[in-house]
Amino acid sequence: MTRLVTGADANHTYLGLPLHVRFKAVSILTGLALLVVLIGPFVLDPYTQSVLIRAFLLAITALTVDLLWGTTGILTFAQGAFFGIGAYAAGLMFTHVGYTVGTMMLALLAAIAVSMLVAAFVGWLAFWQGATPLYVAVVTLVLPIVVVQLIYSGGAFTGSSSGLVGFDAPSLSMSGWFWFTGTIMVLLTACAWVFIRSDYGRKLNAVRDNETRSRYLGIPTSNVKIILMMFMAALASLAGFIYACVGTIVAPEHADFVFGTELVIYVALGGRGTVLGPVIGTIGLEWASAYVSSILPFVWTIIIGAIFVVVIVVLPEGLLPPIWRALARRLPARLANTAKSKRATVFHPLVEIGAKSSTTSLTQPALSLTSVTKRYGHLQVLNGIDIQIMPGELVGIVGPNGAGKTTLMRCISDGMERSGGTIKVNGKSIDHKSPEGITALGLGRSFQNTSLFGSLRVSECLRLARYPHYKPSKIDTADRVGLPLAAMEVLESTGLQAQLQEQVNNLPHGMKRALELIMVLSLEPSVLLLDEPTAGLTKADRLMIGRILTDLQTRLGLAIVLIEHDFDFVKQVCSRLVVLHRGELILDGPVQEVVNSDLVQEIYSGHVE
Amino acid sequence: MLYLFLDIITTAAILFIVSSGLLIIFGVMKIINFAHGVFLTIGGYSSLVVTHFDWNPWFSMPLAFVVGCLLGSVIERTVLRFLYHRPLDAILATWGLGIVLGQLIIIGFGREVQFAAGPVSGAMELFGDFYSKYRLLLIIFSVLVAGAMWLLLKGTRIGLQTRAVIMNEPLARGLGINSSRVRLITFSFGAGLACLAGAFITPLSSVDPNMGLPWLVSAFMLVLVSGNSFLALASACIVLGGAQVLASTYISPVIGGLTLAVLAALLLRIRPKGFAYD
Numbered sequence: 001m002t003r004l005v006t007g008a009d010a011n012h013t014y015l016g017l018p019l020h021v022r023f024k025a026v027s028i029l030t031g032l033a034l035l036v037v038l039i040g041p042f043v044l045d046p047y048t049q050s051v052l053i054r055a056f057l058l059a060i061t062a063l064t065v066d067l068l069w070g071t072t073g074i075l076t077f078a079q080g081a082f083f084g085i086g087a088y089a090a091g092l093m094f095t096h097v098g099y100t101v102g103t104m105m106l107a108l109l110a111a112i113a114v115s116m117l118v119a120a121f122v123g124w125l126a127f128w129q130g131a132t133p134l135y136v137a138v139v140t141l142v143l144p145i146v147v148v149q150l151i152y153s154g155g156a157f158t159g160s161s162s163g164l165v166g167f168d169a170p171s172l173s174m175s176g177w178f179w180f181t182g183t184i185m186v187l188l189t190a191c192a193w194v195f196i197r198s199d200y201g202r203k204l205n206a207v208r209d210n211e212t213r214s215r216y217l218g219i220p221t222s223n224v225k226i227i228l229m230m231f232m233a234a235l236a237s238l239a240g241f242i243y244a245c246v247g248t249i250v251a252p253e254h255a256d257f258v259f260g261t262e263l264v265i266y267v268a269l270g271g272r273g274t275v276l277g278p279v280i281g282t283i284g285l286e287w288a289s290a291y292v293s294s295i296l297p298f299v300w301t302i303i304i305g306a307i308f309v310v311v312i313v314v315l316p317e318g319l320l321p322p323i324w325r326a327l328a329r330r331l332p333a334r335l336a337n338t339a340k341s342k343r344a345t346v347f348h349p350l351v352e353i354g355a356k357s358s359t360t361s362l363t364q365p366a367l368s369l370t371s372v373t374k375r376y377g378h379l380q381v382l383n384g385i386d387i388q389i390m391p392g393e394l395v396g397i398v399g400p401n402g403a404g405k406t407t408l409m410r411c412i413s414d415g416m417e418r419s420g421g422t423i424k425v426n427g428k429s430i431d432h433k434s435p436e437g438i439t440a441l442g443l444g445r446s447f448q449n450t451s452l453f454g455s456l457r458v459s460e461c462l463r464l465a466r467y468p469h470y471k472p473s474k475i476d477t478a479d480r481v482g483l484p485l486a487a488m489e490v491l492e493s494t495g496l497q498a499q500l501q502e503q504v505n506n507l508p509h510g511m512k513r514a515l516e517l518i519m520v521l522s523l524e525p526s527v528l529l530l531d532e533p534t535a536g537l538t539k540a541d542r543l544m545i546g547r548i549l550t551d552l553q554t555r556l557g558l559a560i561v562l563i564e565h566d567f568d569f570v571k572q573v574c575s576r577l578v579v580l581h582r583g584e585l586i587l588d589g590p591v592q593e594v595v596n597s598d599l600v601q602e603i604y605s606g607h608v609e
Numbered sequence: 610m611l612y613l614f615l616d617i618i619t620t621a622a623i624l625f626i627v628s629s630g631l632l633i634i635f636g637v638m639k640i641i642n643f644a645h646g647v648f649l650t651i652g653g654y655s656s657l658v659v660t661h662f663d664w665n666p667w668f669s670m671p672l673a674f675v676v677g678c679l680l681g682s683v684i685e686r687t688v689l690r691f692l693y694h695r696p697l698d699a700i701l702a703t704w705g706l707g708i709v710l711g712q713l714i715i716i717g718f719g720r721e722v723q724f725a726a727g728p729v730s731g732a733m734e735l736f737g738d739f740y741s742k743y744r745l746l747l748i749i750f751s752v753l754v755a756g757a758m759w760l761l762l763k764g765t766r767i768g769l770q771t772r773a774v775i776m777n778e779p780l781a782r783g784l785g786i787n788s789s790r791v792r793l794i795t796f797s798f799g800a801g802l803a804c805l806a807g808a809f810i811t812p813l814s815s816v817d818p819n820m821g822l823p824w825l826v827s828a829f830m831l832v833l834v835s836g837n838s839f840l841a842l843a844s845a846c847i848v849l850g851g852a853q854v855l856a857s858t859y860i861s862p863v864i865g866g867l868t869l870a871v872l873a874a875l876l877l878r879i880r881p882k883g884f885a886y887d
Contacts, residue, residue: 075697125878133697134641135877138833142870145826153863257826261704268701298716305708312702313691 037182041175055286070273073208084255086240119233123226163251271318366559372421444525630802636837646825652807681800727812834883
């Protein structure tokens with residue numbers, strides 16, 4: 001039951017370039033960078049080589065900070081600690097057991113395993129529901145403190161404050177290390193570059209831009225972050241391991257929090273979220289400071305610190321992006337034009353329209369609430385709410401401000417919210433499930449204040465909304481997105497289809513609301529919660545939304561719950577009304593009956609006790 | 610036993626003094642001032658300057674406070690006011706400022722560890738035990754700091770405006786409170802308090818360019834578990850500071866050094882409000 005429709009307008013890929021062109025660009029750049037690494041030892045003096053080897057390893061670590069912070073929005077000071085764990089794994093093994101290929105492999109394995117385990121624990125500690133970004137920063141700050149204290153307390157075993165020196169380690173010539181580290185650095189950078197431009201990268205951006213919305217699209221944001229953190233910890237640890245092998249020295253400074261902040265500084269200066277910026281920034285700054293800091297030892301640090309402050313305040317995107325844009329403007333016009341024309345012609349975005357076979361049974365309530373209560377301390381916000389909603393019902397919840405309408409929505413869509421009572425979606429209890437868990441039961445929710453991903457494009461938002469139905473690629477970007485019929489209809493009738501390439505921030509308010517509705521519909525929910533879907537919309541838009549809702553209700557059998565202040569709209573679309581007042585359900589019945597009841601009139605004119 | 614008790618109380622007092630400047634800034638501006646550590650250091654060097662010129666050691670305290678206020682107001686006007694909507698960037702920018710200021714201190718005073726004269730020295734006899742007079746004095750200082758904060762917040766017009774901004778900034782602005790002015794005053798006051806704290810703790814240890822860093826981490830953790838309440842801060846200082854003293858005494862100083870940070874992080878995981886009670 002899937003038919004394909006070809007849209008005629010722009011495509012959805014991130015750079016607007018077809019995949020094979022992008023890969024060609026990455027391959028050429030990677031090849032060039034590898035060539036530079038190959039030539040390096042022939043033209044550079046040993047001192048510069050050793051400086052650059054260190055810079056390459058720090059660049060890898062900065063890369064991990066960029067993926068965590070720039071791409072996903074996790075400000076972390078812990079990557080230095082993971083670097084230290086890797087370095088000490090090598091140092092401890094080679095000092096106390098000695099160096100053979102076997103011990104080296106064992107130590108490397110241990111380094112990666114330990115850092116991934118620690119990262120999993122740190123992630124568990126940091127990424128719980130409702131953790132603030134500030135709290136995450138705190139936890140990542142505590143880790144390096146703990147690691148350094150453990151090193152200090154290790155006495156002769158860890159070398160305490162002076163670290164471990166002069167152990168046997170795999171030995172390569174200076175040029176050998178240069179080639180080795182340089183190649184790893186270039187390849188990892190290329191992988192990261194492809195990765196953050198893939199669909200999976202968009203998913204990480206979505207988590208950064210709006211974690212709440214992501215959860216209500218069914219993305220398990222905590223797990224996504226924990227897994228990312230584990231892999232980034234492994235990479236940082238690998239860099240630290242190699243660092244210890246190259247220099248045959250490890251010290252507490254390689255794990256501490258100041259080192260962690262240094263990495264963040266490099267990433268911020270280079271350009272967070274760009275991959276190339278942090279890598280180039282790290283190599284450039286490490287190289288420059290190796291020379292300048294010997295001439296101007298104190299002033300150099302002041303210069304870096306001052307530039308850092310200025311960049312954070314006036315140029316949060318970092319130094320590379322503006323430079324890059326200036327260069328791009330100087331590209332020959334012919335080249336720029338071909339890139340553009342490719343963008344317009346090569347791709348025909350395909351929107352799949354699949355009709356969903358309804359699996360919901362018509363005999364059990366789609367949504368059932370039994371004595372749901374919510375308290376804030378002594379304040380009772382919801383008191384014993386009982387509602388049963390069958391598939392195909394369109395229920396309006398009305399009540400004056402402060403009646404508890406939005407609180408009720410929150411209790412239905414997040415299992416941790418309510419203080420008592422049971423809620424079932426399609427017959428299954430929501431227990432204490434997270435929003436993403438409840439989304440998986442078939443519930444879709446829109447917010448009172450439109451909640452979207454500002455930096456993404458419309459097409460990318462639509463793809464994200466299909467999250468439960470597809471696995472985003474870690475390499476590729478899809479050139480099509482499958483939408484259910486209902487979502488497709490809204491897309492067409494609002495004219496959003498012509499703006500698939502537009503960045504969400506640039507859309508007018510009405511379009512944003514429509515996009516949110518389309519995204520929620522793309523989840524193919526059987527229960528739809530809408531919080532003031534028509535707020536701030538024009539009359540024409542409101543009529544359209546009303547039409548769509550009644551259509552969803554009658555044709556697809558969705559159970560729809562909406563909060564609304566506009567009585568005309570409610571009368572027009574709803575089949576049943578529930579009235580909340582001071583946290584109690586005081587009326588529940590057919591629309592006409594409720595609207596005309598004396599009680600409702602009194603509540604809205606403020607005379608009821 | 611008495612000795613342990615006094616250790617706990619004085620440690621809590623020191624932590625309270627060191628954290629209060631950070632707390633007032635966090636409470637009003639919802640940003641963490643990572644230059645707090647360097648402000649403490651500047652307070653330490655104010656004492657050193659006083660010692661160097663052979664002035665009365667008591668003078669180091671007002672000097673540190675004034676230096677901090679001036680520095681704080683300059684930083685607020687030039688850097689921080691652009692970052693109120695980007696709290697994570699504010700952490701980074703203040704950390705960058707800390708690097709610059711720390712380096713200026715190294716250029717001015719050198720890297721080496723130095724000693725400043727304290728206003729009071731020696732130990733006094735207390736129920737048969739001897740205890741450092743200065744540490745006991747710090748209890749009084751912390752009570753004075755808390756009292757002064759209380760008086761300022763509850764008894765003055767700017768205090769009332771500050772409380773309004775803490776509770777609901779948009780509403781406060783709607784009522785005609787100049788929240789930009791409140792922020793300026795708060796930040797310079799918080800910075801002054803931080804420098805003052807630096808001057809207070811200097812007689813306990815030595816002065817060096819990195820002396821503020823370990824305190825920054827403790828203060829940061831304490832503030833996060835206290836929200837914006839001074840009462841919560843006081844209880845956090847007693848509980849977590851007490852745990853730190855007990856762990857240092859009975860387990861090992863290394864574990865003691867970790868106790869505060871680890872306990873605070875775990876506490877926030879279990880109870881996001883920490884010591885705040887509302």
